Amino acid sequence: MDNFVLTWLGHSCFRIDVAGTMVLIDPFITGNPSAKVKADELYPDIIAVTHGHNDHLGDTVEIAKRTGCTVVCIHELSKYLKSKDAKTEGMNIGGTVKIGDLSFTMTDARHSSSIDEAGREIDGGRAAGFIIKAGERSVYHAGDTGLFGDMELISRLYSPDVAILPIGGRYTMGPEDAALAVEMLRPKTVVPMHYNTFGVISQDPQVFAGYVKTVSDADVIIMEIDCPVFL
Numbered sequence: 473m474d475n476f477v478l479t480w481l482g483h484s485c486f487r488i489d490v491a492g493t494m495v496l497i498d499p500f501i502t503g504n505p506s507a508k509v510k511a512d513e514l515y516p517d518i519i520a521v522t523h524g525h526n527d528h529l530g531d532t533v534e535i536a537k538r539t540g541c542t543v544v545c546i547h548e549l550s551k552y553l554k555s556k557d558a559k560t561e562g563m564n565i566g567g568t569v570k571i572g573d574l575s576f577t578m579t580d581a582r583h584s585s586s587i588d589e590a591g592r593e594i595d596g597g598r599a600a601g602f603i604i605k606a607g608e609r610s611v612y613h614a615g616d617t618g619l620f621g622d623m624e625l626i627s628r629l630y631s632p633d634v635a636i637l638p639i640g641g642r643y644t645m646g647p648e649d650a651a652l653a654v655e656m657l658r659p660k661t662v663v664p665m666h667y668n669t670f671g672v673i674s675q676d677p678q679v680f681a682g683y684v685k686t687v688s689d690a691d692v693i694i695m696e697i698d699c700p701v702f703l
């Protein structure tokens with residue numbers, strides 16, 4: 473059984489080290505007020521991008537070009553990144569891409585996904601989430617999303633051990649909706665993200681943990697930036 477080492481780099485950016493592979497999800501580092509690392513210190517094997525918004529796409533182009541890593545993302549975003557000379561694996565919701573010992577399954581998310589290139593709006597396809605699987609272990613990174621009932625299906629299909637969920641409100645679910653998501657997803661471990669990076673998404677993660685306790689036995693891990701957790 474492969475153990476995941478999960479590290480929060482801030483906002484929705486996580487590093488997963490598993491089976492000798494380093495995965496970065498939503499590498500928004502430059503301009504991220506909560507990030508402590510520098511983008512050029514990161515050498516991932518794979519980047520997974522949930523959608524085109526700047527606070528998720530972030531430093532993807534720079535990191536991908538410098539390291540030659542593979543970027544897993546939705547078709548439209550993949551076309552954009554290819555045009556910037558990144559190596560990509562385009563996919564779409566419901567599909568799975570296998571890279572080495574890992575698999576990336578793209579899930580639905582209720583959100584938008586435009587790419588902002590110097591004030592020019594580019595179609596980024598749709599917003600998505602990922603189920604990342606290694607052996608029997610799986611992590612669900614929900615991306616940016618509102619609550620949706622098909623999280624029941626995500627539970628039935630993929631039984632994620634770990635669910636990483638946005639709780640910031642305004643642009644995504646807030647703490648109460650995210651607790652309902654936990655009830656539907658039935659993970660063993662829950663990690664909140666996408667809060668307190670900016671004033672408009674201020675939340676107390678302990679309040680979220682309290683809501684979760686009323687509907688689920690899942691452990692809520694309130695992560696510290698750059699402090700790895702073994703799962």
Ligand code: NI
Binds near residue numbers: 523525583584616
């Ligand atoms: Ni977004």
Ligand code: MN
Binds near residue numbers: 525527528616
């Ligand atoms: Mn966002």
